[in-house]
Amino acid sequence: MDNADCTRSAIESLTGLSRPTVTERLRTLSAAGLIHKTNRRVASGGRPATVYEFQPRAYVSLCVDIGEVHTRVAIADLRNTIIEETVLDQRVSDGPQAVLATIIEAGRQLLASRAVKGDRLGGIGVGLPAPVDFATGRTVGWSIMSGWEGYEVREHLAAEFDVPVFVDNDVNLLTLAEHRLVWPEESHLMFIKAGTGIGSGFVVDGRINRGSLGAAGDIGHARIAGYGDPVCRCGNRGCLEALAGGWAMARELRLLQSGEYDGVMTARDVVSTVRRGAPEAMALIRDAGRILGEAVAFATSLLNPAVIVIGGELARAGDQLMAGVRELVYSRSLPLATKDLNISLSRLDESAGVIGAAFLVSDALLAPERLDRVLRATGPAAS
Template sequence: MPRLSQVRVGTTPLPTAADLAHVLGLFREAEALTRADVMRLSGLSRSTVNQRIDALLTAELVRPAGGQSIARGRPPERFAFNSNRGVLLVADMGATSLRTGLCDLSGKVLAEHEQAIDLTQGPEALLTLIRTAFVELLIDAALEPTSVLGIGLDVPGPVDFARGQVVSPPIMNGWDGFDIRAWFGHHFTCPVLVENDVNAMAWGEHQTIYPDVTELFMLKLGTGIGAGLVTRNRIFRGADGAAGDIGHYYASPPDDAPVPQCRCGRLGCVEAYAGGWALVRDLNEAGIPTANVGEAVQLLRSGDLTAVRLARRSGRIVGEAIAQAVSLFNPRVIVLAGQLAAAEEHLIAGIREVVYQRSLPLATGNLQIRRSELADRAGLIGLALQLADTIFAGPEVELLVAASDSTRPSEYARSQPQVTHSG
C-alpha cells in the first residue's frame, strides 16, 4: 500500500500525518464541528478541509454528530471525534496493587479490574499478569486485539519517557532498563507508553478537573511518596525524567530519634519518615502490630492516638517538602492522592499548616490544596489521555487513515467497533 504522501489526486496533494492530526485535534477538543467551523479554526480552504474531513470519516476517526436530520439524502453537517474508533488498554501499577482498565479514546474508563501484586516478582511475572488482565478485559467486552490502538503502563519509579524504560528504581528489582515496549510488542502491534505513576495521575487530574490551571502539583501519599508537576499543559519531567522525586528529599530530623534508612538506601529521606511503609514500621515499633498501609489507615480512622500522633508528624515532614516545591514552582493547585491522602485529616492538616507557614504569601495567596477528585482512577485516565495525545499527534493517524479502504464510501454507521459502555 503506498503511503498517503506519495499519492496525488487531482491538484490537491493527499494530507500528511501532520495535516490529519491538525484537523483531528480540532475535533478532539470540540463536541462537534461543521466544515465551516473547521475552516474558521484552521484557516484552511474549503477543498482542503473537505478532503481532510473525508479522510478522517473514511478512517472512522470522525463521525457524523448525532441529533440532526439527514433529510433527502443530504450528508450530515456536523461531525465529532469518534471516541469508539478503538480502545486503549492501561495499567496503573502501585507498590502493592495493580489496576488495569479498558478505555475509549476520550479517556473514559469502560471497564476496570484491581488486584494485589508483589512488586518483587520482577518484570516478566508482572507484565504477564498485566497482559492476562488486558486479555480478560477484551474478552469481557467482546473485542479483538486489533481494536487496541495503544497500551499504557505507569510504574512507581523513575521513568525514561523517551525510551519507555524504568531507570534505577528503588523498589522495583529487575526493572532497570527492561525493554517493556519490546515485551508488549510480542503480543500487540500498537504503540506502548511507559510513564511514572504520579505523572500519569497529575495528567489525568489536570486534563479532566483543572484544564485551565497552568501549574498543578500532584502528590501521591501511598506506600511511598512521589510527586508530579503539570506546567503550561505539559508534564514537567526534568532533563532525565527524574523531576518530582520529592519522597527522597532530605528531611530535617524532627526529634532525637535515630535518622531512619530509606528504601533507596540513603538516610533521612522524607519517605523514610512519612511514607506509608514508614508509618507501618513506626506503628510496629510502638507495639501496635500493623501488617500494611491499609491497616495503618484503619487505625487512623479509628482515632488510635499513636497512629494520629505519627500521622501528624508525617504531615509536617511532607509539608516541609511541599513548601520547598511551592517556593520553586509556585503551583496554583496541589492535589493530594494515594491511600494515605484519601484516608484521614490529620496528615493533610499538618501539610496545610506547614505549607502556609513556610511559603511566601505571594505563592500561597491563591494556592488551593485539594484531594484528588479522580482518586483511584487518576492514573488510568491520565494514561489513556496521554496515549490518545500520542497516537493522534502524527504518524499513527496516517497509518489508521492508510489502513482504511479509500474506495469505500464513508458510511461510518455500518461498522462501528463493538465497545460496550458500562455506564
C-alpha cells in the same frame, strides 16, 4: 470541538483550510471510524445540517497501572472513559516477566470481553512505581522494583500487541489525570502521592515535567532534617518516606508493641487506625503531614504552583494529614508563592492511574502527526 455543532463550514472557518482539503480529511476520518456523519438541526437554527460527531470508541487503549502490591488493567475509549477494568493481585517485586505476562493475559481477556478487534486497539499506556525514561519506555535508576532496572517494558508489550506503547512513572499519570479532569484551566500544578512511598509530579506550563532522566518529582528520598534519622528502604537515613511514608508509619506503629498495631503493614492499614481514632496513629499522621509539608513548602518556593493536590492512600486520612501540610506550606513559603495557592485533596478515585494512562495514549494517537500515520495505515477502505 467534538461537542459543538461540527459542520463542514464550521471546520473550514475554524481551521482556515480549503473546502477540498476539509472534505478529503473528513472522508479519511469517517473511513477510519473516528467521526460519524449525521443530519440534525444545529443550534443556530434553520434547516438540518450535516454534522460530524467524534466517535470515541473508534479505538480503545489498554491502560495499566502497576502498583507495589497490585496492578490495575483497564480499557478506555478516546475520551479517556474507562470501559472495563480489573485489579490483579500481583506484586511488582515478582519481576517484569511475571508481572507483564499477567498483564498481557488480563489485557487480552478485557479486549475479548468487549469484542475489541486487534486493529481497534490504538495503544497501550503503562504506569510504573519507579523513574521511567519516557523516551525509551525503560525504567531507570534504583528503585524498590528489584529486577526491573533498565527493563524494556515498552519493547516487551509492543512485541505482544504491535501497537504504540507509552510508559511513564505512576505519579506522572496521577498528575496528568488530576490536571486534565479536575484542574484543566491551571497551567502549574503539583501533585503529591503519599502512599506506601512518597512521590510527586509537576505540570509546568501545562505539560508534565519529567526532568532530564525521568526522575523529576522523585522526592521520597530527599532528606528532611530535624525529625530523626530512621533508616530508609533505600539504605540512607532520614529520607522523606522513611519519616512520612505509609510503610515507615506502619513500622513506627508496630514498634510501639502495644498489641493494637501488630497487624499494621500498609498505608491503608495506617489510615484505618487513624479513622478508628487510635491516638498514636493520629499523632503520627499529623506529624507526617508536617514533614510532608516541609518538602512541599520547598517545592512551592521552587516552582510556584497554582494548585497542590495531595493524593495517594494516606490522603484518605483527610484533614489529619492536610492540616500539617497546610501549616508548613503557608508558614515556610514566601507570601507571593502562596498568594492564591490552592491546596486540595485529590478528587479522583483508585482508577486515576489508568485514566492517566488513557490520556497518554489518546494524546499521542490524536496528535496530528501520529493521526496521519494511523489514517494512512487504516486506509479509506477500512471502514
